[in-house]
């Protein structure tokens with residue numbers, strides 16, 4: 001039996017390992033496992049982040065992480081962990097290429113058009129031997145449910161065009177292509193978006209606007 005649940009602090013090491021092993025083309029993995037552990041520890045604690053794990057017989061076999069407000073989380077993270085984070089990535093911190101990538105990673109939310117959803121699916125991983133068994137889909141659905149509970153009405157994912165399998169997965173999850181962005185120089189990423197229908201009356205007006213925006217995209 002596979003259990004899906006919110007991550008707790010004891011999961012940070014395993015999540016960091018999965019991220020490091022399976023998102024190895026991603027820039028965060030370049031910063032090393034110790035940095036990823038620090039990052040996921042802060043993510044699990046933060047109210048701006050949702051982190052969900054799939055667990056089978058006490059083994060973490062997959063996870064998904066998402067941000068309600070990534071800018072707020074980065075601010076929080078740097079305020080509380082600046083020295084520790086610098087120490088964890090030492091001596092890479094003196095490498096100008098790495099410094100540029102850190103800058104691009106922290107400041108890409110600013111480059112994004114304001115009509116694009118703020119909330120974001122950040123990473124999703126399922127261990128190789130469990131892939132193709134709908135675990136990724138279940139994690140995705142759980143994240144959507146958690147976002148909804150926290151009042152998020154739409155979210156996005158940014159995925160490199162050099163990751164065709166991940167692109168296929170997000171398309172299979174019915175993501176709508178809503179834009180492209182160059183987060184790191186020379187690497188084009190796609191932005192996929194999802195709508196979550198909230199039942200709360202106060203959000204009705206906001207949902208109406210974004211419904212018409214997505215409708216408009218269909219006819220572009």
Ligand SMILES: CC(C)(COP(=O)(O)OP(=O)(O)OC[C@H]1O[C@@H](n2cnc3c(N)ncnc32)[C@H](O)[C@@H]1OP(=O)(O)O)[C@@H](O)C(=O)NCCC(=O)NCCS
Nearest residue numbers: 123124125126131132133134135136137165166168169172
């Ligand atoms: C992407 C990933 C999380 C998908 O997890 P998964 O558990 O294998 O996916 P599921 O079994 O839930 O598949 C759901 C749907 O997506 C499709 N899909 C999943 N992986 C796919 C692949 N590699 N190629 C094509 N389609 C794929 C499946 O066809 C499936 O639809 P179906 O049930 O109609 O066949 C997993 O492959 C993974 O961990 N990849 C490495 C890390 C990664 O690239 N993460 C994304 C970037 S952060």
